[in-house]
Amino acid sequence: MATLVGQNLGARKPERAERAVWIAGLYNMAFLLGVMALFLWKAEPIVALFSADPEVQRMGALCLRVVSYGYAFLCVGMVLVQAFNGAATP
Numbered sequence: 849m850a851t852l853v854g855q856n857l858g859a860r861k862p863e864r865a866e867r868a869v870w871i872a873g874l875y876n877m878a879f880l881l882g883v884m885a886l887f888l889w890k891a892e893p894i895v896a897l898f899s900a901d902p903e904v905q906r907m908g909a910l911c912l913r914v915v916s917y918g919y920a921f922l923c924v925g926m927v928l929v930q931a932f933n934g935a936a937t938p
Contacts, residue, residue: 849927850934857935869931876923887916 849872856865887894895908 849930853931853934865935869927873924873927876927877920880919880923884916884919887912
């Protein structure tokens with residue numbers, strides 16, 4: 849994202865830089881919403897791959913579900929931070 853924004857701003861096309869940020873953010877959000885749905889739906893089998901202990905599976909599935917709710921916000925934050933990094937001037 850930083851490269852796209854930097855190149856477009858360097859080419860004096862800020863509208864293209866903004867459009868790139870929105871498109872990348874939407875694609876990233878769509879992907880991570882899919883991952884979130886998978887983690888919400890199949891948390892127990894995923895955690896069972898790593899431990900046979902029922903208590904670990906229960907707590908691990910709960911943790912996976914709780915953390916996955918933040919994925920939509922995480923992806924937007926990652927894209928925006930990199931966009932701001934690419935827009936910085938030396």
